[in-house]
Amino acid sequence: MIQMEYYLIISTLMFFIGIYGFITRKNMIAILISLELVLNAVEINFAVFNRYLFPGQLEGMFFTLFGIAITAAETAVALAIIINAYRTIGNIDIKNLSKMKE
């Protein structure tokens, strides 16, 4: 059986790659993809902890299921808002979202 630590290493890597992408990416869709990485890393964590540490219960799995559903909703809303921004601003480069800094 694969040890738990390997799963945790993968999920932690995914989490921080997601954060790195969230900070450095310039395209809003790419930022959204980075967010997906962050959230999916977390869901791996829940499932793995449940499977290896508490095999008698299902709470972690349930959390994963709810998390997937909510993440999907989040993506839908974020895409809608990005499309709205595209319509008013004209592109989806994050640099153009600095009107209020002036």
Added chain:
Amino acid sequence: MNFSNFLFMEQEIGLVILFVFLFLYDTFCSEKGKQYFQGVAVSLFAAFTVYGFFPLLTGEAFGGMYVSSKLTIFMKNILNVATLIVFLQSNNWLASKETVHRRGEFFTITLVTLLGMYLMISAGNFMMLYIGMETASLPLACLAAFNKYREKSAEAGVKYVLISAFSSGIMLFGLSFLYGGLGSFYFADMAAHLTGSPLVILGFVFFFGGLGFKLSLVPFHLWTADVYEGAPTSVTAYLSVVSKGAAAFALIFALYKVFGPIEVVWHHILWWLSVITITLGNLFAIRQKDIKRFFAFSSISQAGYILLGIIAGTAQGMTATVFYVLVYLFSNLAAFGVIAAVEHYSKGDTRIAAFNGLYKSNPVLAFVMMLAVFSLGGIPPFAGFFSKFLIFMAAADQGQWILVFIALLNTVVSLYYYLLIIKAMFITEGEANAVGRFRTDNYNKVSLWICTIGIFVVGILSVIYEYIGTISFGI
């Protein structure tokens, strides 16, 4: 399944019924019938708010997932009152040509976010807390982008939705470690097994970071100013009072019910965050030229004061915190009511300079703004003084003298920038194109009356504070 559990969720169910009714009304009513929408929606919501003040059932439902106590009901009532005031203030903006056909959406979306905040407050399980938080923050992003054709509003929506998803990701990462260390999501079970093991502390730090975004504490505050400025004024008011209040309540419950045993750990974190939040919020507020941005930073520093009460960790601290949010609601919403009126009649001008000479043209509005600002700053006869005093007392009782001293110094700083607004209204001459004399619409008038009465009465009627004292608890 035992359906009697749902009896504990009276307020939630009432809100859902209200939501369904308004949604159907908005969808199927003719154009002619829709002109009464604002009146119907506001009066129904007012009736719902009054309903919350009657004694409701308390207890735990669904095996401890959902908790309803006198305290949670009182907190929900606070949020209800704030939402009602925001609804009243939104009339002018919603009646404008750009938004009038989407008026129903504003109400239904706001009710959904309110439902999410109810679940956050009543949660007895972290899954419930997370679902409530997402139900609250996703529709809020849509509200921030509500003025579809304005660039600023679109920008605010994008920033809010990305940051809130990011923060909930960080919060979940922390939660997963807490689950790994403790093996449960129920507050009671987690508190029973809680130890200061590194895994748990790591989880706590991530979890707290995620919640700090919602509460806009200082290292996590960068979204606040932009979102508050870009969002429509009524939505900004809602964000700064209702959303922030709900986050503060959820934080209190999480810290007191779950993380009580590791108070040593979070005590220091909160200490530093509170100092930085109050100080930086104040310093940045001084140099703002835009009134909504100004109130964004002022609300950041107010969040620091809220932390001050939480740090105390006693029943007194919790009482002071809840009372602080109650007073903050009236003072901040009074200010936002005036801002909404001035913004509407000056064709969207939100600079502080737009308030120049307001006393000459609209003395009553200027007076209300003065009350609000004095109450936010903490000048004695108003409620803001009492709430600040009680918060300081709760912290000082736990021996936090240095913290109280720093907070007091900051109060003086905050008085300076609050007085800048007073100066603009009363002393500076208005510009040639300044807003002239106008009559506020009746909805907004009612809201300003409620706020003014709140500012005067809540501090002086000690019954309210004592009532909160009887229902709150310490670690």
